[in-house]
Every structure is written in C-alpha cells, then in structure tokens.
Amino acid sequence: MLDQSALSFELPLPVSDPTLLLVDDDKPFLCRMSRALDQRGFLVRTADSIAQGLSALEDSAPAHAVVDMRLGDGNGLEVVAALQRKRPDARAIILTGYGNIATAVTAVKLGAIDYLAKPADADDVTAALLRSAGFTVEVPENPMSADRVRWEHIQRVYELCDRNVSETARRLSMHRRTLQRILAKRAPR
Known part of the structure; x- marks a missing residue:
C-alpha cells in the first residue's frame, strides 16, 4: 500500500x-x-x-x-x-x-x-x-496511445449524454451499432 x-x-x-x-x-x-x-x-x-x-x-x-x-x-x-x-x-x-x-x-x-x-x-x-515563465514541459515517458485518447473521448461524451447510446452516437457522428461495439470492448492501452 x-x-x-x-x-x-x-x-x-x-x-x-x-x-x-x-x-x-x-x-x-x-x-x-x-x-x-x-x-x-x-x-x-x-x-x-x-x-x-x-x-x-x-x-x-x-x-x-x-x-x-x-x-x-x-x-x-x-x-x-x-x-x-x-x-x-x-x-x-x-x-x-x-x-x-x-x-x-x-x-x-x-x-x-x-x-x-x-x-x-x-x-x-x-x-x-x-511553473515559472519559459519553463518547458517534459514529454511524458508513457503517453496515452491515440486509441486510448479516442476511447477516453467516447467515454466522456457517453457519460455527458447520461449513458444514452443513441444520443452519444448522434453527437459523435457515428453509427449506433459501431458505438455499441466500442463500448463493449475494454479500454485500449
């Protein structure tokens, strides 16, 4: 612990x-x-x-x-x-x-x-x-993959739509069944 x-x-x-x-x-x-x-x-x-x-x-x-x-x-x-x-x-x-x-x-x-x-x-x-002015940010050692960023965005919109698949799919300009398949999968690394 x-x-x-x-x-x-x-x-x-x-x-x-x-x-x-x-x-x-x-x-x-x-x-x-x-x-x-x-x-x-x-x-x-x-x-x-x-x-x-x-x-x-x-x-x-x-x-x-x-x-x-x-x-x-x-x-x-x-x-x-x-x-x-x-x-x-x-x-x-x-x-x-x-x-x-x-x-x-x-x-x-x-x-x-x-x-x-x-x-x-x-x-x-x-x-x-x-942070003081002129400070440069270090690149993260293990940044999120593009798939993970996409998945996080989809999850956030899904939550903002009160977990309504049809509304989320409409807002993401995505087919509802495609969204259901994405939501059923585990989060990418």
Whole structure:
C-alpha cells in the first residue's frame, strides 16, 4: 500500500497570494480538485458555471484560476478573459476533455498560462500554476496511445449524454451499432 504522505505536493512558499478560483460543472471533480488544492495551500473558491465564475470575480479577483473549457452555460474562456481584465497578473489554467490546437492558442492569447487535458490531477495543476515563465514541459515517458485518447473521448461524451447510446452516437457522428461495439470492448492501452 502506498504512503499517502509521500504523494502529497507541498506548495512552495513564498506564494504571496494563494487565492484560487476553480470553475467546473462536473460536481464530483470540482469537490475532489477543490479539496486537493486546498490541501496544497491554496485558498479555493468554487463555481460550477460561467455565471457563478464571473460573479466570484466581481467579489474579488484571485491570483490563480483553474477553469474547465466547456461548461453548461458557455465557454470557460469567458472567465479567463474577465480575470485577466480584473487582474492582469493572475495565472489561469484551462482544463478540457476536448483539446485541440485552436482552442489552446485562443486560451493562451486570452491569458491562460497552460492548457491541460482531463483527467488532470492536483499535482499537475499545482505544478502548472507555479511553473515559472519559459519553463518547458517534459514529454511524458508513457503517453496515452491515440486509441486510448479516442476511447477516453467516447467515454466522456457517453457519460455527458447520461449513458444514452443513441444520443452519444448522434453527437459523435457515428453509427449506433459501431458505438455499441466500442463500448463493449475494454479500454485500449
């Protein structure tokens, strides 16, 4: 069994302002990530929609933000842009399960310092938030295969469609029976 204390990531001090806004519409993920970032020394405020995120920014602009790209009521880039207007020195990260180059470029242009694919863990998020400018990311030793990335995307859309095969197939522009065969198989490595 692993020692949990060995897995914890200590927040390097001094961080002059540990305030953080976490915006995600996936409530279980929001709770887990909030708890994990709180344990790492951040003062976390959460929001589960664009409207709540913008409202939280009106109260006080945090020094850090972690924002999901696709939310039920819009695009998380709205929150990043609003944060940068209120506090230009804030460090924001975009999390997404739908990564592509165009949205990554847009996120960086709007002020995000990084763009992480879900599922990202708290250590990845903390490292990205505290990374100094000019730092280059190491290539993972064992990256996910293209088949695994495709499978993860299909699973996410399937869950977002409340496990409705017909709706998922329609949204993925895929034949329903093909999707059923994919869902019946084990996850690729």
